[in-house]
Each structure stands twice: as C-alpha cells, then as structure tokens.
Amino acid sequence: MCLVGAGPRGLSVLERLCAQERKSPRWDHLTVHVVDPGPPGSGQVWRPSQSRHLLMNTVASQVTVYTDASVGIEGPLEEGPSLYQWAKALGPTALTPADGTSCADETLAEARDLGPDTYPTRALYGAYLGWVFQQVTANAAAHVTVRVHAQRAVALDDGDDTLGARGPQTVLLADGTRLAGLSAVVLAQGHLPVVPGPAERELSGFAARHGLVYLAPANPADADLDAIACGESVLLRGLGLNFFDYMALFTRARGGVFQRVDGRLVYRPSGREPRLYAGSRRGVPYQARGENEKGAHGRYLPRLLTAGHIAALRAPGRGPIRFGTDLWPLIAREVESVYYEALLAPRQGPGSAAVFAARYLRTEPGPWRNRLLAEAGVAAAERWDWERIARPYGNRRFADLADFRAWLRGYLDDDVRHARQGNVSGPLKAALDVLRDLRNEVRLAVDHGGLDGDSHRDELDGWYTPLNAYLSIGPPASRIEEMAALIDAGVLEVLGPGMRAGTEEDGPEGARFTGTSDIPGVLVRATTLIDSRLPEIDLRRTADPLLRHLLRTGQCRPFSIPGRAGAPYETGGLAVTERPYHLVDARSEPHPRRFAYGVPTESVHWVTAAGIRPGVGSVTLEDSDAIAAAALSLPQPATAPAPTPVPATATPVIHPDRPTQDDDTPTRAAA
Secondary structure, eight states, X not given: OEEEOOSHHHHHHHHHHHHHHHHSOOOSOEEXXXXXXXXXXXTTTTOTTSOXXXXXXXXXXXXXXXXXXXXXXXXXXXXXXOHHHHHHHOSSSSSOOTTSOOOOHHHHHHHHHOOTTOOOBHHHHHHHHHHHHHXXXXXXXXXXXXXXXXXXXXXXXXXXXTTGGGSOXXXXXXXXXXXXXESOEEEOOOSOOBOXXXXXXXXXXXXXXXXXXXXXXXXXXXXXXXXXXXTOEEEEEOOSHHHHHHHHHHTGGGTOEEEEETTEEEEEOOSOOOEEEEEOSSOSOOOOOXXXXXXXXXXXXXXXXXXXXXXXXTOTTSOOBOIIIIIHHHHHHHHHHHHHHHHHHHHHOHHHHHHHHHXXXXXXXXXHHHHHHHHTTOOGGGSOOHHHHHSTTTTOOOSSHHHHHHHHHHHHHHHHHHHHTOSSSSXXXXXXXXXXXXXXXXXXXXXXXXXXXXXXXXXXXIIIHHHHHHHHSOOOHHHHHHHHHHHHTTSEEEOOSSOEEEEEEEETTEEEEEEEOSSTTOOEEESEEEEOSOOOOOGGGBOXXXXXXHHHTTSOOEEEEOOSSSSOEEEEEEOBOSTTTEEEXXXXXXXXXXXXXXXXXXXXXXXXXXXXXTTSOOHHHHHHHHHHHHHHTSOOOOOOOOOOOOOTTSOOOOOTTSOOBOTTOOSSOOO
8 A cells, every 4th residue: 555645644644554453453564655755743833843933723632643532434543642641741751652762852841841721833743753653663564664765756546557446556656666566556745836927927037037036835844044134125925824834934943032021922023033024905915713611621502503414505406505604604603603792791691601502593684683792782893793803904994004003002002912812712713713614514515416507616615714714823922912013113024914925026126025004195116025825726737646646547527517607616625535535537437456545635625724622523533433444455456368488589678667566565455
C-alpha cells in the first residue's frame, strides 16, 4: 500500500491501518510506503523546524490524532494523548520518541508552560505528530512494515494496462523510484501549489523587471523574507490567518518585543522591521476566537439543524438543497439564540435565559420576534444584526486614513474585550463559535452535491464560506492585541475597506507596487507585495506533479455539480465517490484501488482543512477508518498471464531510461 502525504490525514490513515491489522489481521505481510518530502507525521506544513512564532488557531486540548468513544467507526478504538496531554507528559524519560531521540529544548520549554486552552506553536504540533508517527510504527504488528520515502510522488498508474484497475498499482517518485505491485494507493495531501494565474504572472513579471519582490499566495512558513530589509515598504493583501503569520515573522521573529504597560500591550521595535501596509476587501481582520470555556470536548448541539432534519432534506426524490432557503435560516437562528441566551443569563438567570432561547428558536422573524425581544428587555442596540456583524463599520464613510485608524483601534479593542469574555459566557463569541460547532451538520447537508450547483457556487462558495471563515476561524485574541500595538507603534498601517493592489511604472519613487482603498486619498507605494493567503484549491491549476499527471491522463477529474437550470458548476475539487472516497476518472468511473481525501477534495467535502478534535465525533477519524478498512479488504491484485517465451534468437529490448523498481516491493504482500 502507498500513502501519498504524511501530514495529519496520512498519519491518521496509517494509524487506522496499523490498528486494524493488529486487532484483526487480514494479511500475512503488509508493507505501507509513506511518501512525502516533509517529515513523516507532520508533513511540510506542520514541520517542527518552522519558526516558533507561528501559532495554531486551535487550543491544545482540542487537538488529537487518536480515536475515542465519540467516533462512529467499525475499526478498533485506540485512544492516545491529545496534544495537551502529550505535552504535559513530556520529560527526560516520559513520552520520548520511540526512536530514542530527545525532544528539542524549545519543545520542552513550550510544553512546560502549555495550558489546555493555550494556542500552541505549529512547531509543537509538528513534534506531537512526529511522536505519534514513531509510536504507530513502533507498535505496529510484526507482519506490518512501514517504509518512508522522503520524496514527492509524480505519477500513479495501473501497473498492467491489460488488467487495469484489477491489477497492481505503480507510484513513481521524483528520484525515479517505482513503487510497484501496490494493492491500494491513498492520496492524503494537504494544501498544494497552483500554477500562477494571469494576474499573478503579471505581478511577478513586474517585480522581476524592476527589482521588486512579489510573493504569490503560499504558506508563510515557506516564504523567503530575508531579502526584505528593515524600513522597506511591504504591502500585504489579505487580513486572514496568513496575514497574522506574516505579521509575526516581520516583528517578533525579527527581534521585536511586546510588553504590557499599565494593562495595555506595547510594541518595542528592534529596528529590523519593514514598514507594513495591509488591507482587504472587508478592511478588517478575521475576528478573534473567544477564549475557550468548553473544555476539550464541549460543543454546541444543534436544535434545528439536526442530523435527522438534514436526512429529510437529502431524502431521495426531494431534489437538491438550496443553502439560502433550506440551511441558512436554521444556522442563523441557532447562532442568534445562543447570543441572546448568553446576553440574558447574567440578568435573568441561566434557567430563564434558556427558556427564552427555546422560544426564540420557535419564532419566525417579524413582529412576533420583535415583541419577544422587547418583553425580554433586549434594547434595539443590543439586538443581533448580521449586516453589522459582517460589515462592522456599516455605511460609514471615513474622511481619511486617520479617521479610519481611530475607528479601527476602537474596533480591535472591542474585539479583544469580547474574546476575553469567552465562547460560552461572552454573548458575541459564544454565538460565533456556534458556526464552528455546526461544521459537521453543514457537511452532512452540502457534501457530495447536496446543494444544487448554483447554490453551491453563489451561496456557499461565494458567500457563506468566506463569512464563516471571517467570523469563526480567526486568530487568538493575542494576535488582535498585537496588531493593535503595531498600529500604535507606527509599524503597521491598515488601508481600510476596498483595498486594491496595483503597479506604477514611473512614479515619484520609480517603479512600485501601489495600495489604495475606498477611503479618499489613500495611496501607498511599496517595494514588496505579498498576497497573504493560501493558494486556491483548484485541480485545474494544480502544480502538484502527481495530480497534474492524473488529470492529464484522464485518471481523475474536477468535481462537477448539476445546476438547477443550465450548465453544471465545475469546481476545482478532486472528484471522489462517497465514503470511502474512491478516486473518480474522466469517465466518472471510480477506481477500486485508489482513495483520496482531505484538502484537494474541497467542494466535494466542505472545510477540509479543519483538524481532528477529541470527543466530538471527528469526521476525519471516521473517514480515515473507512479508507483503511476498504483498502485492507481489497483482494490481491490480479496478475497477467505469463507472456509467450521469446525465441533465443530475438534481440532483447533495453530501456536504459526506465526508472528502477523499488527493491523492497513484496511479492505476496497485500499492498
């Protein structure tokens, strides 16, 4: 068997394979080839060697790889420590890696100070994933062999054209190694690079012609920022999670220090920082996450958007769901009810607040709802307003950048204050955390073409997904506080709503990138432009050699959703079947020996980048268990009939350029 991708999802499949073969072995010998140029377990994205100034946006107690009783799987439950539990057990002799190596001093120091509701560094998560990989391989059954290939997979093909999918599979690696005789191949890749689009090529060309720097969408941990000198003007387009990574790399990582003075965070520059300008269409950063009050396993349980209701929506013969009419009203009411319950609990007591929330859920928008709110004493200014939440400055027109800066500073302080109130006690953050808690229900409704194509494109991809990201997957409150301190220190300027990046050939400073916004008079010039977001997930533009090969040869295709009336919506997601997610080819035929899940399947599945949480029935764990079971249940690949013997007088055919076959491919192995 071959696992392409050794990050958290590939690791989860490996753990499930080993668990199932240990409890109920199906094979005399099983070899699992793990292919990833990054470290096994963490992969490239979560590698332990990255900057320790980069944080996760999930608290330590809510991160795991292991199964538990909340997960609905057929394979064995094998519990293990969460990231927090692992960190607390770290020490000179406890929970050291199975290979005998010791943890880095930085890892031990962070682990010592880590609390259950602390946001860990990505490097610490990478160390945890590496430890899990070592444990899984060390505890594998005697008949299971795991081989790691620190290479990139560049091709996947049927090993015998005459047998096709019935026969063995072959994976070609970048160094020319062929992994042949495979029974199954699982693609568990994460975020992959894409071929630059026309706008990105134009910006890259402009930078190259004029000696400037343009950084296309990418993981900030992979960006080379050394060429950007202190005092240079840097324009960042985007105020999401990647923005905060770049913000940390340009400040903390360059020796700047944040200090608390009279209760307020103050930034002490090192003198090595560039001058940062940033903006986005919305003009404000992602909202801070509320401080966790739910423990490791707590989540809001839906009262309207239940699994039963979703099953009825997806019943045969009903037709596709419309997000705006079938799902959004229920999501909105769930969010609003939690807001009012948290708002009223300190005034009326938890019991009365819960009764009000239940009544609110049963009340349609309109006069009856307004009367209900008035009876509860909810003032007009306190009432939930989705327009204000999505666009906090409303219709306000800012006179100039100073006017916007003053408003933004107050907004950031308010965001931190709301976050400190918590995700249960604080009305705003408790409500927004419902969006995060309802992810599984939204997935049940929209995955695998649950919506019609028009609704998926316009209402889910075009509206709700970015709104959900802005409101519910933001950074820790500490990052918002740091952003405010950088504005006060003059290191960062936010340009306001409607930010646009452009180029200027013959400006007063020569060729420069430019940044403008909807605020009158805003114009900045910069020597560096950074698109501070991840690349789009689009199979049609992928730069990954393996997926490009599969697409070019018709062995995979983009996922397409039928429209309500007219052309289907072709997404950029990798098409797969329903669980266990067999890869689908250009003829819409599923391949029985190939599986794929995770980020490249976005649009088939919704919000695929979300991590594994303990105690909440993680979909990822259920997926990986199903994939492992399906792969292990496959029959041994068929073999072609022996070829007709070649006459002794014939001249042998030599292929000097053919890649070598991996010398450890088992002859009888299941994979």
